[in-house]
Amino acid sequence: MSFTQIDITKALSTVDDPDLKRDLISLGMVKDIKISTGKVSFTVVLTTPACPLKEKIRQDCEDAVRQVVGEETEIDIFMTSSVTSLRDNAPLLPGVKNIIAIASGKGGVGKSTVTSNLAVALAQSGAKVGLIDADIYGPSIPTMFNCEHEQPSIKQVNGKNTIIPIEQYGVKLISIGFLAPPDSAIVWRGPMASSALKQFFTDADWGDLDYLLIDLPPGTSDIHLTLVQTVPVTGAVIVTTPQKVAIADANKGLAMFKQSQINVPVLGIVQNMAYFTPEELPENKYYIFGKDGGKNLADKYSVPLLGEIPLVQGIRESGDSGLPAVLKGGPAAEAFQDLAQTLARQIAIRNAEKITYASA
Numbered sequence: 001m002s003f004t005q006i007d008i009t010k011a012l013s014t015v016d017d018p019d020l021k022r023d024l025i026s027l028g029m030v031k032d033i034k035i036s037t038g039k040v041s042f043t044v045v046l047t048t049p050a051c052p053l054k055e056k057i058r059q060d061c062e063d064a065v066r067q068v069v070g071e072e073t074e075i076d077i078f079m080t081s082s083v084t085s086l087r088d089n090a091p092l093l094p095g096v097k098n099i100i101a102i103a104s105g106k107g108g109v110g111k112s113t114v115t116s117n118l119a120v121a122l123a124q125s126g127a128k129v130g131l132i133d134a135d136i137y138g139p140s141i142p143t144m145f146n147c148e149h150e151q152p153s154i155k156q157v158n159g160k161n162t163i164i165p166i167e168q169y170g171v172k173l174i175s176i177g178f179l180a181p182p183d184s185a186i187v188w189r190g191p192m193a194s195s196a197l198k199q200f201f202t203d204a205d206w207g208d209l210d211y212l213l214i215d216l217p218p219g220t221s222d223i224h225l226t227l228v229q230t231v232p233v234t235g236a237v238i239v240t241t242p243q244k245v246a247i248a249d250a251n252k253g254l255a256m257f258k259q260s261q262i263n264v265p266v267l268g269i270v271q272n273m274a275y276f277t278p279e280e281l282p283e284n285k286y287y288i289f290g291k292d293g294g295k296n297l298a299d300k301y302s303v304p305l306l307g308e309i310p311l312v313q314g315i316r317e318s319g320d321s322g323l324p325a326v327l328k329g330g331p332a333a334e335a336f337q338d339l340a341q342t343l344a345r346q347i348a349i350r351n352a353e354k355i356t357y358a359s360a
């Protein structure tokens, strides 16, 4: 059977990425089509390392190409990934592909717990991840990463003092808590904290990152404004519990991101403490903070519900002991891993809506 590169390209242009709802060729996801005697090979570049559709996409490609090359030809498909970005050539942090703000309306809903586990889960999936703890009222990330007593180092880069983030569990991190002892954090005033946050963008060596997560203070504050005025933010994630008072505040937080002066796309909502589960009886679910509050909020604003995290004693213990729950395995870890996958997909979908791809 004879065929050319054009035939293979045509075949692959019938295969859609199920999330992005466009074909792999016009998305620029197929590279290096090679034909040799009895063999055809090509590379599929997925938009997230933890793509749950990897096997389906691989099989769809094989099926499409098989129709063109017949049964005798060997088909070699290399699956790889490259996280997409709308920040190419950005003046600040050009090596950072996506900047994600994690916010909540109310304090104590588990925003820092979700952020730290998300960061580690994304890193586990093979992504390059950074984390800025900008929560001046309760910078808890150093505790959750067991590096309370560490200090980021300062290095001279091109004659300029540059902050080198700490690295823990595969995540590069800087916390506003490193700059002030935990018990004095409350005296931080907006302008001081805002200039510290700016410095984390302008004077830190983040290198190349797929995702830089920002753990924001609860509610709305100067810090939120500083963030959106300093760097273009890819999107925001809102963490809430299902409880009525938390939802009311999450509503305000979400509305803030949608305001025209802020204008940050909301990637979705995370419902934390969605239900209580005793670790020894994981199939038992008790909806102690109410049910579906996060889902109803997501429906109201037509944004995705990215995931639901149960209230589990182990999650609290892991936060306090400095070893994020996602590293310990079990249902809680899986909930965070699923959440990370869904968020990464949502970012890829958002980016694909805006990126114009060159054909392969």
Ligand SMILES: Nc1ncnc2c1ncn2[C@@H]1O[C@H](COP(=O)(O)OP(=O)(O)OP(=O)(O)O)[C@@H](O)[C@H]1O
Pocket: 104, 106, 107, 108, 109, 110, 111, 112, 113, 114, 135, 137, 138, 139, 140, 217, 218, 272, 273, 309, 310, 311, 312, 313, 314, 315, 316, 317, 319, 320
């Ligand atoms: N899913 C969960 N299961 C059990 N405990 C949790 C869960 N999520 C958070 N917690 C616990 O709830 C407390 C508050 O969580 P966390 O510090 O993450 O909230 P927060 O929203 O970041 O708070 P703030 O922004 O006000 O500092 C912590 O003790 C944490 O360990």
